[in-house]
Amino acid sequence: MSLDPQLVIMAKRPQIGRVKTRLARDIGASEALRFFRSASASLIRRVARDPRWQAVIAVSPDTATYDRGIWPSDIPLVPQGSGDLGARMGRLFRDLPPGPVVIVGADIPGITRAHVASAFAALGNHDAVLGPADDGGYWLVGLRRQPRIAEIFGDVRWSSEHAFTDTAGNIRGQALSLAVIGTLADIDTGDDFRKWRQDA
Numbered sequence: 431m432s433l434d435p436q437l438v439i440m441a442k443r444p445q446i447g448r449v450k451t452r453l454a455r456d457i458g459a460s461e462a463l464r465f466f467r468s469a470s471a472s473l474i475r476r477v478a479r480d481p482r483w484q485a486v487i488a489v490s491p492d493t494a495t496y497d498r499g500i501w502p503s504d505i506p507l508v509p510q511g512s513g514d515l516g517a518r519m520g521r522l523f524r525d526l527p528p529g530p531v532v533i534v535g536a537d538i539p540g541i542t543r544a545h546v547a548s549a550f551a552a553l554g555n556h557d558a559v560l561g562p563a564d565d566g567g568y569w570l571v572g573l574r575r576q577p578r579i580a581e582i583f584g585d586v587r588w589s590s591e592h593a594f595t596d597t598a599g600n601i602r603g604q605a606l607s608l609a610v611i612g613t614l615a616d617i618d619t620g621d622d623f624r625k626w627r628q629d630a
Contacts, residue, residue, distance in 0.1 A: 433529040435483040435550045438522055440510065441470055441501075441536035443494040450537065456620025465617065470536040477534075478505050480543050483550060487536075488522055516583025523573055532559070532572035539626060540614040541569065552609035558582065558601045559609045563616040566591030570611070580604055 442449050444467050446459045454462035478485040485505055489495055492509035501507055510518040519533055530553040534541055545561065552559040553574045561570030567589075573580060582604070586596040601608045617626050 435553075436526055436529055436531045437477065437480075437483045437485045437546055438508075438526070438531060438533040439474060439478065439485060439487045439536050440490075440519075440533060441487050441494075442466075442490045443497060444470065444500065450618070452618045453620065453623060457623055465623065466537050469539045469617070472539065473534075473536055473541055474502060474505070477541060477543050477546050478502070480546070482547060483532075486526075488518075488533075490518070515588050516586050519571065520581060520583050523575065524579055528575070530572065530574050532570060534561075534570050535616075538563075538569040538614055538616060539630075545570070545611065545614075548611050549609075552611060555607075556609040557606035559611060560594065560598060560601075561611045562594050562613045564613050565616055565618065565622075566595070567593040567616055568597065569614045569616055571597065580606055582606075 444463060446463050449466040450462040453465065474487070486508050487501055487505055488508050488510045490510040492511065495507045495509055511521050522533060523531055530550060532546060532549045549559045549561065549570055549572050553572055557574050557580065559570070559572040560568050563569050582597055582600045584600060586593055586600070598608060615622060615626060617623050
């Protein structure tokens with residue numbers, strides 16, 4: 431079985447009402463959808479085909495695995511399954527083939543190949559890695575998954591400023607070593623969007 435590093439890109443089917451709903455309240459549903467499509471396609475182009483890791487796109491809803499016109503044909507699709515974000519990411523950590531796994535969101539425009547490489551390098555001598563977002567969440571989570579696959583998402587307050595500290599606390603509470611890499615912006619509000627456009 432493969433021990434290759436595996437990069438999982440979490441993505442939702444790009445349709446109005448399903449993606450960037452908080453952002454849509456501030457900038458309108460069509461503009462939020464346009465941002466999601468552009469950010470996701472750009473991220474996949476930047477990081478998915480790097481020979482240093484194997485990439486898969488984990489899609490929601492599960493029927494989006496049949497939306498082959500939306501996703502690149504050369505990158506495997508897997509379903510996210512049911513439950514909250516922690517349940518879905520925990521399932522991916524448990525079910526993927528052996529080897530280190532890093533999970534990122536498809537709609538974080540600042541992620542580069544260097545960020546992903548840094549995360550996998552950190553898993554060379556840490557059990558877990560997190561990439562904090564500037565809103566208190568995080569844009570990357572990874573596990574070495576040896577000698578065991580830890581359950582790290584219990585009681586995490588998702589979509590809040592506590593998501594990073596809750597997850598980091600779960601990791602450290604199991605006596606696992608944690609690496610933290612660079613902070614990036616998660617574009618969830620109109621203010622985030624305007625700042626991102628200005629910086630870009």
